[in-house]
Amino acid sequence: MSALTVRAGLGHRGARFDVALGDGEVLAVLGPNGAGKSTLLGMIAGLLRPDDGTVTLGDRTLVDTAAGVFVPPHDRGVALLSQQALLFPHLTAAANVAFAPRSRGMSRAQSREIAAHWLRQVDAEDLAARRPSQLSGGQAQRIAIARALAAEPRLLLLDEPMAALDVAVAPTLRRLLRRVLREQARTAVIVTHDLLDALALADRVIVVEAGVVVESGTVREVLTHPRSAFAARIAGVNLLAGTATSPDGLETPWGAAVSGIGSGAEAGSPAVALFRPAAVSVHADRPHASPRNVFAVTVSELEAHGAAVRVRAEDNPDGSVGPAADVTPAAAAELDLAPGHRVWFAVKAQEVTVHPARAARNQ
Structure with a gap:
């Protein structure tokens, strides 16, 4: 069995993780740069020693700070694959792959057979x-x-394995990893910035921000109903966080009221409002018609988004990522949109869903 649990912290990095992964599952770890994703991998691999807590793999304890247990990296049954292949330059490809079984004491013939x-x-x-x-x-x-798998690891860790590859090569390697992980029922953790990696490889996703897990669930749950700004950004939806004023409304930290379709939020509790950029209309002056949600924003940038122009607003007053709107090129020209211009975003209540904010938790 290769089920994984990490309940450990590293004080000087401000990291504290509570993560569980079932035998044969693949977990994608998402988050902005510096969020702590590599810190999590380092604690699992044994490259970083937690200040407190436990790490277990199957029925084996790898770390237990209270009991003084710390299994060294080479004895964990964990293989780490990074952005760079880091092959031994003086060995052939076959000899590189045969290195792990030879290190376990197998004969040259056995190692060559495993490598093949x-x-x-x-x-x-x-x-x-x-x-x-x-x-x-x-x-x-x-x-x-191949070299990592030849070591017969109980757990495979992948740290941005496609990041250094040409965009034409990455899809092929992604398909290869998917086939190997599925056919072998391998337990794996993949750190990635690429949404395609999560979609193609993972059973579940966690989002890490500032050293803690802020969101977790199946790939579908996280990408269709994100609860964190980072997940919302990669899922292509707008997210406004605040405090629920009713099951179908919330107030942001800067006092903006948002109305939508309720999904279980309780008044007084943390909540998030989600809406698509395509549902947002942009106006030069404040609209006085039907939309219940109207926000004054400053344009930060314009970018092509398919056949539309995506209008991104500057960050919200609390520092969170500002909303975005998709408009036609003709509308962008008519409104004379440009960075620094003050405009109004409007979105109808039926285009907004209000959800309870999912607290960081173990999955």
């Missing part, structure tokens, strides 16, 4: 005799995956 198996699994048999200097970035990453 994993090279087949990653569609890299024809690369066996090449040295790392003769491999492209995508080819080297294939060999790195």
